[in-house]
Amino acid sequence: MKTLIFKYTFFITLLLFIGNRLYAQGVDSLDIDDEEIYQDVDSLIDVHISNMTDFEELITFDPTDKFWSFQNPFPTNNTIYGVCATPNGNVFLATPMSSIIRSTDNGVQWDLKFGIGLTNSTLYDITLVNNNVGYATGLGGILLKTTDGGNSWNKMIVRSGIPLFRLKFLDENNGWVSGYSGMVYKTNDGGNNWSTQFVMATVRLFGIDFINNNLGLVVGDSGKIFGTTNGGALWTQQNSGTTQTLMDVQFLTPNRAVAVGRAGTIKITTNGGSSWSSAFSPTLSWLEDVHFIDSARGWACGSSGTIIRTLDKGLSWYQQNSGTTEWLDAIYFVDSLNGWAGGAKGLVLRTTDGGDNWIKISKGHYDNLYSVHFSDQRNGWALGKDGVAYKTTDGGLNWIFQYSLVGQKVNSLFMIDSMNIVVVGKRGLVKKSTDGGTSWINTYYGTTNLLNKVYFVNSDLGFAVGSSGIVLKTTNGGDFWYRIKTNYRNNLYDIQFVNNTTGCIVGARGAILRTTDAGNTWNVKYSGTYAKLNSIHFVDDKYGWIVGNSGTILKTTNGGNTWFGQYSGTKKELKSVAFVDSLYGWIVGANGILLSTTNGGMNWLNQPSPVRTNLNDIYAIDTSNVWAVGLQGVTLRYGSGLVLSKNKPAIIEEFFTNNYPNPFNPVTTIEFDLPEKSIITIKIYNIVGQEVAVLAKEELFFQGRNAVYFDGTNLPSGVYFCRITDELGKFKVVRKMLLLK
DSSP states (O other): OOOHHHHHHHHHHEEEEEHHHHHHTTTSOOOOHHHHHHHHHHHHHHHHHHHTTOBBBBOOOOOTOOEEEESSBOOSSSOOOOEEEOSSOOOOETTTTTTEEESSSSTSSEEEEEEEBBOOOOOEEEEEESSSOOOEGGGEEEEEEETTTTTTTEEEESSSTEEEEEEEEEESEEEEEESSSTHHHHHHHHSSSOOEEEOOTTEEEEEESSSSOOOEEEGGGGGGGESSSSTTSOOOOESSSSOSSSSEEEEEEOEEEEEGGGGGGGEEETTTTTTTEOOSSSOOOOOEEEEESSSEEEEEEGGGGGGEEESSSTTOOEEESSSOOEEEEEEESSSSSEEEEGGGGGOOOEESSSSSEEOOBBBBBOEEEEEEEEEESSSSEEGGGGEEEEEEESSSSEEEGGGGGGGOEEEEEEEESSHHHEEEEEEEEEESSTTTSSEEEEEEOOSSSSEEEEEESSSSSSEEEEEGGOOEEEETSSSSSEEEEEESSSSSSEEEEEEOOEEEEEGGGEEEEEEETTSOOOOOOOOOOOOOOOEEEEEEOOOOEEEEEGEEEEESSTTTOOOOOEEEEEOOOOOEEEEEESSSSEEEEGGGGGGEETTTTOOEOOOOOOOOOOEEEEEEHHHHHHHEGGGOOOOEEEEEOSEEEESSSOOOBBEEEEEEEBBBBSSEEEEEEEEOEEEEEEEEEEETTTTEEEEEEEEEOOOOOEEEEEOOOOOOEEEEEEEEEETEEETTTEEEEOOOO
């Protein structure tokens, strides 16, 4: 009944939404621009899915869906809490924001398989039972399950709101999860149903292991170890001989087990837990994870980059050189030679010789970034503190450190084109490069004020704004600057123009200044707020947006002459805004917040964010090329394609698709362009991922424009997905469609 009510409410809302749009535009039929309606449908679909708390399946087959992904650090900057791997090159990483990152080629390429979106919980552990079935778990009482080798993951609830730490599955059906407040949870039907096993109140339970359906161990706070001989129906405390927190435990045989924890603690039992003794430990580091491949050989990892190894059933251990001092949270070996470790700042290590040598697979830098700008889809710059600068010539796939600005107190950069670049910064710094950033010359010495932003209206006309109301202007591409009087004394943070004569500046205490004479004079405009205003963006001579502290969003429809507020749904500081037209825009801000709109800000959606660090700036070229930068070197790109690769191009290619009419009743034509002759399968899915129609199954289609027809006569009104794939896996696309009866 709850599901029926929810679906009914959704479709009523959908119809009212479209009706209001039609009324607002003064039309009386559905004979309007299909793409415009399609954009609104997209935004409503996103709201619908994000509000479905009992939505258990996520359609993840669309590698061309647009979402935020890491360009730096790569493949993520989030801590890796869990790792597992298979002999055929599959590697899975469990991270915060419910992200599972997968490689199918031993770390050459990485793709985000689940994410981001269904929940913001941190994942602490991940395991594969066989080639198809795997599980991951973490905060919020969630369990993620895959039955197709990690291509898609289903969300299940173990115990809502309860932090879960580690899991152990003996097979596809029988598993246990350790949790907060001394609880263990058990399933015998693959996670569909869970029973609660009480162990000890107020104790956090971390590592858990079972060697068969009866014998199990769980460890936790203050050296606590509990054992069971009946599958967890009864847990009995064992004498560990330590008060150090124990983080993980593993059986080697039914009688022998090893537990590791704080201060390099290693405990061994040879009698099923009746007694525990201390093993020699070569470290005082906090040991987080332990993994054995057989009854003798194992590894453990922990703080300060510690990796230790044993060859004698855990009796003695020796250190291995990991090549890092970062905290390592997870370690996993496929066999005696091939292993993986993961930890803080997205660090991923790999060994192919049993750990004698560890190779850093993750790439990138961790410098805080505050400004980003692109001159085209390929050429861009990102700026950080004290002249830290990175340049890309391939759309952000690779970012190369630039030494030419080291030591300079730069705050903002503008690319007039790929060769002519201007930066501004502290103590009145203004520099220009005419050779793509290889060399720089000072072009202004007239102030010691802090300059926060530089902006060019065209190749000649430019401005810089900063502290104490300073405004600088150039009319020759930045070669010479002079100061403009504004009679405003508070800090100014951003500037943008509607055209060659009209523009606005935003700043402290809700300040908006406007000019209609190319910046020679400025008038104060009413903002209706005292919030600090951080960023402004215009898309044409009418539409513009401003963002600032306390979730402030302002919009103008008359070129900045008057402004009105929009609802952001957050009180966080919003730092930067970018639009590509009057409908599509994005906002970034504190704690990794990402907002998006597809209707000019009438609705702002809180997009799934892959980070929790501050995002400071955003730049957009079109809806498939948007970049955001922030603290810890975070560089994100919003666009098509799940594959994140530094070493070779993605196999998946995009191609044009369209369906008309959309919305439709009951027949629609689906068009698609193929780059080459291909064997194609076309299937239709409903909103919950169920296949409802097959339009083509392994049929030959030719290069160029092709078309098929979809008849929804026997289907209810709603959102449907058309999935088009080829037999070689080279092409794949999904299109959303709306059936309205």
